[in-house]
């Protein structure tokens with residue numbers, strides 16, 4: 122049976138990835154997380170309890186037998202004991218990271234050090250593993266933010282130069298550079314996916330969708346970031362592409378199942394894939410959609426993004442043509458998955474607590 126090591130499994134995207142793999146494959150998943158950064162064991166527990174809410178998932182009662190949860194802070198090397206607990210794996214998904222831009226601006230040093238150290242730990246482990254018991258594919262999860270802002274009408278294709286604007290995106294760009302160097306130097310089967318903004322249930326409350334939702338639910342004013350002229354009038358409002366975490370998980374599964382992860386020497390370039398959202402939505406429109414799905418009124422004010430969020434970019438954009446040409450189609454549409462996320466979160470308000 123296929124076995125996968127999933128780092129960052131207690132995080133927002135990680136636990137959706139776990140759920141998607143459990144529902145759509147027979148893979149066994151080794152979940153590794155520090156549970157000291159933003160990871161929560163409750164996310165994994167709720168996935169494993171899912172059959173209680175979803176009686177249709179008849180196999181779900183056995184899910185816990187396909188899942189192993191290991192607690193380890195990846196800043197420290199993987200010991201021989203932990204290595205034997207991980208056991209044989211076919212695939213590695215490198216998803217653990219500190220992930221919040223604002224926090225990276227408040228305390229850049231531990232943030233960047235964490236993201237660099239954890240990827241080095243994982244690559245050193247991969248290098249050792251590859252000598253005798255070869256994981257076939259190592260897929261690292263990165264972000265559109267490494268490319269910096271995209272001009273209106275322009276979408277980045279895979280492999281363009283990085284121009285990160287804040288310590289978070291710089292730390293992700295560092296991770297990518299280190300991965301590329303290990304691909305080039307040590308001939309490991311590594312690849313990188315870059316993804317746009319992800320939405321879904323149990324997201325950390327400091328991220329945009331839960332933040333807007335808790336504000337509209339409490340009748341508070343929502344700040345919308347825009348560039349404004351000297352009279353405070355909006356010149357342009359920030360925009361993002363969004364996709365549900367299940368689409369992201371499905372893209373990872375597609376890549377692992379269908380794509381070769383060439384080693385240096387087999388092919389001149391490392392595998393890189395953009396995983397894109399369905400369509401571009403400006404932040405005001407997104408906030409309005411969240412308020413509408415919540416059945417609440419949206420009160421908002423425009424805030425100049427230069428002064429209120431230094432290091433933030435008004436627009437990120439990736440070109441998704443490569444994945445489309447390879448034959449990947451996202452399983453869930455955006456509006457429907459946003460509506461489901463909003464309704465689910467209102468029914469489970471404990472996930473809005475800090």
Ligand SMILES: NC(=O)c1ccc[n+]([C@@H]2O[C@H](COP(=O)([O-])OP(=O)(O)OC[C@H]3O[C@@H](n4cnc5c(N)ncnc54)[C@H](O)[C@@H]3O)[C@@H](O)[C@H]2O)c1
Pocket residue numbers: 128129130131132133134135153154155156157158159160161193194195196215216217218219220221235239262263264265293315316317318319320325
């Ligand atoms: N959420 C998004 O919109 C988005 C978009 C593009 C890319 N990404 C990338 O996807 C990944 C997951 O993002 P997320 O939103 O789920 O973030 P998250 O913060 O919810 O999850 C990250 C997980 O990594 C774990 N982690 C951090 N440092 C660790 C360490 N030293 N050792 C072990 N575990 C550690 C955390 O505990 C947490 O569980 C990140 O790599 C992020 O850069 C996220």
